[in-house]
Amino acid sequence: MLNVIKEQKGNVLVVRFTGSIEENVNFEALIGTPPEELHVYCKEVPRINSIGVKAWIRFFQSLKAKGIKLKFFECSTAIVQQINLISNFTPPRSVESIYVPFTCMQCKSELVGLFKCEDLKQMKLKIPDLKCAKCGGRSAFDDIPEEFFAFLFRN
Ligand SMILES: [Zn+2]
Incomplete structure (x- = not known):
C-alpha cells in the first residue's frame, strides 16, 4: 500500500512515497495533476511489482506528455533496479539521487548510502567505502557497478 505526502512549493509539487507499489496503486488519485514540475522522493519504497511498474510508467509518461518536468530523488535500490531494466521508467537525466547498497566487511551488516547521480558519474564507478x-568497520559497495549504475551512462 503506497502512501503519498504532498507539499506544494511554488510551481513545484513535491511528493514523498512510502510503501510498496503494487496492484492497488492509483497514482492519479494519490498525486493528481502537478503544476509545472513534480519532484518524487522514493526513499521508502521497498518493493515495486510488475503491475506497479506498468502503472508507474503510464502515469509518469502521461505527465511528461503534458509537459510537466519530472525529477526523482533518493531512489531506493528497488526503484534503481527498474530504472536500469526499463529505459522509459524515468525520463532521461531525471534521476537526481539514489541509494546505493553496501555490506560491512567485518559484521556483514547491509546498509545504504545516498549519492547524487552527478557525483556518481564523476566517480567513474569507483565508489568510496x-x-x-x-561496528564502525569498513562497508564496501555490494553490487555489480556496471549493472547498478548502468542508467547513469545510458544517455
Ligand atoms: Zn559492521
Whole structure:
C-alpha cells in the first residue's frame, strides 16, 4: 500500500512515497495533476511489482506528455533496479539521487548510502567505502557497478 505526502512549493509539487507499489496503486488519485514540475522522493519504497511498474510508467509518461518536468530523488535500490531494466521508467537525466547498497566487511551488516547521480558519474564507478553504523568497520559497495549504475551512462 503506497502512501503519498504532498507539499506544494511554488510551481513545484513535491511528493514523498512510502510503501510498496503494487496492484492497488492509483497514482492519479494519490498525486493528481502537478503544476509545472513534480519532484518524487522514493526513499521508502521497498518493493515495486510488475503491475506497479506498468502503472508507474503510464502515469509518469502521461505527465511528461503534458509537459510537466519530472525529477526523482533518493531512489531506493528497488526503484534503481527498474530504472536500469526499463529505459522509459524515468525520463532521461531525471534521476537526481539514489541509494546505493553496501555490506560491512567485518559484521556483514547491509546498509545504504545516498549519492547524487552527478557525483556518481564523476566517480567513474569507483565508489568510496562507508563506515558501518553498527561496528564502525569498513562497508564496501555490494553490487555489480556496471549493472547498478548502468542508467547513469545510458544517455
Ligand atoms: Zn559492521
